[in-house]
Each structure stands twice: as C-alpha cells, then as structure tokens.
Amino acid sequence: MPLNELLGAVSQLSHQDKLRLIHFLLLEVAKQDGGDLKSIETPHQENLLLQQLATTEAVVWSPYDASEAAQVLSELLT
Numbered sequence: 001m002p003l004n005e006l007l008g009a010v011s012q013l014s015h016q017d018k019l020r021l022i023h024f025l026l027l028e029v030a031k032q033d034g035g036d037l038k039s040i041e042t043p044h045q046e047n048l049l050l051q052q053l054a055t056t057e058a059v060v061w062s063p064y065d066a067s068e069a070a071q072v073l074s075e076l077l078t
Contacts, residue, residue: 019050
C-alpha cells in the first residue's frame with residue numbers, strides 16, 4: 001500500500017486506535033534497532049498506556065523570553 005493511502009487511512013482512525021498504532025510502530029522500530037521493548041499483554045495495561053499517552057503533554061523549548069540565551073549569543077557574535 002502506498003504511503004499516501006496509508007496516511008489517509010490513519011487519519012480516519014479513532015484517537016484510541018491512533019495511540020495503538022503509535023505503540024505498534026514504536027515496538028517495530030525498536031525491534032529493527034535491536035531493542036527489546038515488551039509488548040502489552042493485558043487489556044488493563046493497554047488502557048493504562050493509552051491513558052498515559054492521552055494525558056502526556058509535549059514540552060517544546062523556545063528562545064522566546066530566554067534572556068540568558070540571548071546574552072550568550074550576543075557575546076558570541078561580538
């Protein structure tokens with residue numbers, strides 16, 4: 001299946017199914033890289049993982065309001 005078709009199908013998945021797909025892909029990539037991640041074996045553990053993923057927030061750093069970083073950059077430029 002071409003990637004464009006696959007992406008179209010993924011966009012139609014429910015939120016929970018998208019999280020399951022992320023988990024599956026994580027395990028597949030880990031296998032390819034020689035990792036040994038354990039698959040979830042019970043529905044209770046799967047629900048726990050889905051809840052953790054659903055409540056996790058990504059933290060993104062930005063130089064906005066980072067005066068120390070601006071000072072260091074300024075010193076490097078001079």
